[in-house]
Amino acid sequence: EPEVTQTPSHQVTQMGQEVILRCVPISNHLYFYWYRQILGQKVEFLVSFYNNEISEKSEIFDDQFSVERPDGSNFTLKIRSTKLEDSAMYFCAAAGRGSPTDTQYFGPGTRLTVL
Amino acid sequence: AQSVAQPEDQVNVAEGNPLTVKCTYSVSGNPYLFWYVQYPNRGLQFLLKYITGDNLVKGSYGFEAEFNKSQTSFHLKKPSALVSDSALYFCAVTLKENFNKFYFGSGTKLNVKP
16 A cells, blocks of 8 residues: 655644644655544544645634645645644645545654643 | 544454444535544554445455445444454545545444454
């Protein structure tokens, strides 16, 4: 199965600090996504990204969040000023063509802990 | 609003017995349905999906799921459970009209005992 990788696996930060979570999607995939899973809760959609633009975002994805693909390979999620409630597992996903017949392939996740 | 329900937090089954993990959905639009499995410290791994066609979908590792439009369900099944099937299972739905956004259930922990 194609593999999406994420770094770091675990990030601990102080409240108010900026964090950048990194994802390396599958090389020929064009559509990218971020999800988060607060401990014990369901996986929630954050944002989808295609052609260097946000395609869709959820109400969770406020001005504190941003995404970019700075070098054509990494796909990053930045949280500008972290809050305690941002503590969660963050998953990156990639899909080939963004069609309904595509499968979204998920990375192993980054566990973000905000103290 | 779109939603997915997995009514059981945990399912316990003995090895060799059939297993079912339940999923129901509520959407406004045409649903596409997915099952993912999550092993400890791993990402979500794709198992199977229903897009169109035959309501019975076969996927990885001997799993299958049946799409039931009238009951708005997409239960995951396997005829004979293995201890190695023990994991967290997530049902997800997206819409034909907007397939960039997945909605996930809360997950069901499957425990297969030897």
